[in-house]
Amino acid sequence: KAGVTQTPRYLIKTRGQQVTLSCSPISGHRSVSWYQQTPGQGLQFLFEYFSETQRNKGNFPGRFSGRQFSNSRSEMNVSTLELGDSALYLCASSSQTGVNHNEQFFGPGTRLTVL
C-alpha cells in the first residue's frame, strides 16, 4: 500500500497571500487529520475530517480551513498568511475502523515558509 502523500513538499509565500496544501491518505482510510509543527509550539492538532465532514477541530483561527473529498483526499487552506504560519504541516490518515482504528499514519509534510 502506498503511504500518505502530501503536495507540495516545500512552499514559499509572502504575507497576506493564501495557500492550499494537499494530502492523499492511504487507500481505504476515511479519516484525515492535519497538524502544524513549529519549534516553539511543537505539534498542534488543526482539524480532522472523516467522510467529508469535519469531526474535530483544534484551537486555530478561522484563517485555517480544510475540506475532504469523496475519495478521502483532503486539502487545507490558510488565508491571509502571517509570518507565524511558517511551519511544517503534517497530514495523517487512519482507518477509524477495526482494532487499529486510532493508529495514524503520517505523510512527510509540507514545509511552508512565509516571507
Next chain:
Amino acid sequence: AQSVTQLGSHVSVSEGALVLLRCNYSSSVPPYLFWYVQYPNQGLQLLLKYTTGATLVKGINGFEAEFKKSETSFHLTKPSAHMSDAAEYFCAVTGAYNQGGKLIFGQGTELSVKP
C-alpha cells in the same frame, strides 16, 4: 481534556547504553497512548501504541513502553542505544471513546547517541 508532558527536551546517551524517555499523560477518558519518532525532514513514524490489554508494549527497533495507570506514565525504553536511534521522539494521547483522529502530543524529546 487531555495533555502530555515529556520530561527532558534533550537526552544524550552513549551507544550501547539504556535509553529512557519519559512521558506522563492526563486524560479524562481511558487513553490510547502512542510513541512516534521523527527523523530530520521527515514525517512521524509510529514506534508503538497502547490501546487495551497488556500494559507492556513492544514496538519496532527494539523499543518498548509500559503503561502505568497509577502513575499516569508511558515511558519509552530501549536496552541498548544505537547510533541510528538519534532522532526526536514524541509521546501522544487520544481518547478511547471515538475521539477520532485527534492526537495530543508532548513537546518532544531529542535523543542524541554518542559513539
